[in-house]
Amino acid sequence: MLEMPAMEPAWNLLPYPTLEQYKTSLLWMQDWLNREGITTAHDAWMEFDPNYYGAYDELAEEGNLTVRYRGSWYIDPALNYMADIQFGLWLSEGFNHPHFKMHSFKFLADNAIEGETALLLEPYAHRPDYYGIKNWEDADMVNAFAMVDEAGHQIHVHVIGDSAAKYTLDALERVGVSGNRHSLAHLQLARSEDVIRMGELGISAHMSQYWMVIDEYYWNFYLPYLGPDRANDMYPHQSLFDADVNVTVGSDFYTSEPDLMKAIYNGMERSNVGGLQLPPARECVSLEEMLRAATINGAYANFLEDEIGSIEVGKKADIVVLSDNLFEITTEEIPNVEIEMTFFEGNLVYDQSSSTPVFDQNSSGIINPTCAPTSITLIQNYPNPFNPITTISFFLPFANSVKVEVFDISGSRVGVGLAPTRQYPPGTHQITFDGSGLPSGIYIYRIQAGDFSATEKMVLVK
Numbered sequence: 001m002l003e004m005p006a007m008e009p010a011w012n013l014l015p016y017p018t019l020e021q022y023k024t025s026l027l028w029m030q031d032w033l034n035r036e037g038i039t040t041a042h043d044a045w046m047e048f049d050p051n052y053y054g055a056y057d058e059l060a061e062e063g064n065l066t067v068r069y070r071g072s073w074y075i076d077p078a079l080n081y082m083a084d085i086q087f088g089l090w091l092s093e094g095f096n097h098p099h100f101k102m103h104s105f106k107f108l109a110d111n112a113i114e115g116e117t118a119l120l121l122e123p124y125a126h127r128p129d130y131y132g133i134k135n136w137e138d139a140d141m142v143n144a145f146a147m148v149d150e151a152g153h154q155i156h157v158h159v160i161g162d163s164a165a166k167y168t169l170d171a172l173e174r175v176g177v178s179g180n181r182h183s184l185a186h187l188q189l190a191r192s193e194d195v196i197r198m199g200e201l202g203i204s205a206h207m208s209q210y211w212m213v214i215d216e217y218y219w220n221f222y223l224p225y226l227g228p229d230r231a232n233d234m235y236p237h238q239s240l241f242d243a244d245v246n247v248t249v250g251s252d253f254y255t256s257e258p259d260l261m262k263a264i265y266n267g268m269e270r271s272n273v274g275g276l277q278l279p280p281a282r283e284c285v286s287l288e289e290m291l292r293a294a295t296i297n298g299a300y301a302n303f304l305e306d307e308i309g310s311i312e313v314g315k316k317a318d319i320v321v322l323s324d325n326l327f328e329i330t331t332e333e334i335p336n337v338e339i340e341m342t343f344f345e346g347n348l349v350y351d352q353s354s355s356t357p358v359f360d361q362n363s364s365g366i367i368n369p370t371c372a373p374t375s376i377t378l379i380q381n382y383p384n385p386f387n388p389i390t391t392i393s394f395f396l397p398f399a400n401s402v403k404v405e406v407f408d409i410s411g412s413r414v415g416v417g418l419a420p421t422r423q424y425p426p427g428t429h430q431i432t433f434d435g436s437g438l439p440s441g442i443y444i445y446r447i448q449a450g451d452f453s454a455t456e457k458m459v460l461v462k
Helices: 004-011 019-035 050-061 080-091 137-149 160-174 192-201 216-226 239-241 258-269 287-294 297-299 331-336
Strands: 040-047 068-074 099-110 156-159 183-186 203-206 245-250 319-322 339-342 347-351 376-381 389-396 400-408 423-425 427-434 441-447 452-459
Touching: 019 050, 019 339, 019 347, 040 050, 040 287, 040 297, 050 068, 050 099, 050 452, 068 080, 080 099, 080 137, 080 376, 080 389, 099 137, 099 347, 137 156, 156 160, 160 183, 160 192, 183 423, 192 239, 203 297, 245 258, 245 287, 245 297, 258 287, 258 331, 287 297, 287 319, 376 452, 389 441, 400 427
Parallel strands: 040 068, 068 099, 099 156, 156 183, 183 203, 203 245
Antiparallel strands: 319 339, 339 347, 376 389, 389 427, 400 423, 400 441, 441 452
């Protein structure tokens, strides 16, 4: 089993999926979502992989998406996170299709209790001197959040431990209330005072109702690692609604499958059908609250409340037909309610009576050139002006041998310490340039990759 920070190095050992492989996977995934009555989803871990985001963009431009996607660029604190944010902001400008937009950045404040990497205020029960792992330094988190917020984009943070919730909200408080509708996900051990702060700051809670149960994780990890007091006071839910927090339904797919009826039941009962209830019972919510979380609240979190989330004149007709009226059956029957039909913008995209999806995934649609960059790109250095260190970034749509050089205004090469020519995989890459021994002035940096060459200017101010 790999912890989240260890997944990316492992993934990098695997072959990169092709654009067509990603498109095939997304079509399969959207068919599953439509069968579950889902027409809008947030991909909370978008990589800087042109095949990955290019697949979304091409399907949208071809008219082949029956799910409205919003996404978050994943930002790794171990890399040059400011350059990655700048690149993500630039890249997001190219995605303006109503069915696929990028307007958010994903951060991991901590990781998971079962891996002993969630960040706690009190030590782990079985390790008296151990508190978990803090992924971000306070100043770095504030700087990253401020850059995203000032650009008008959203901040989305994975938060498990109570200490992770505290330091994340401390950073958001320092950034200030901006109306960008930032969000925290999971909140497994969030304290009541931090729940109240979320309401005051206008922070949405993307909850994982599927996890609000007593299962093998509870017995094997949460109880022994946290002790009974904390294990029996996990996942605030009703208290979030009471604090006027915008609560949504999140599957955390692929960790949990996107079964909407199961999420509604788990949120109401804090148990699986026939299973033990996860304390405290006061955190059980009503059917009305769960339906809001699954509809209008999710729309609000993505700035879509004027288009979807409720049945009103002038809104898009995203409608789900159920086999039963949820208000006329017992709570225990809800997980067995079937999705009979799903409509996306007035079009029938799933019909239970049909053995195959009714949406023709080979149908012609509006076909425009993709907005996603498909060529080598040299990105403006950050910061600029700088003193004395800056980061030069470039983007590769495919693996290539790259050389980066810096010249002064007279054409003399400087920056001998830059990385030598070497092979890079697809994606965005950063090189640090140190101008400590150079005078103030304008400098030119150049990238060469095969037949491609590009230059940009940067300013050193001392």
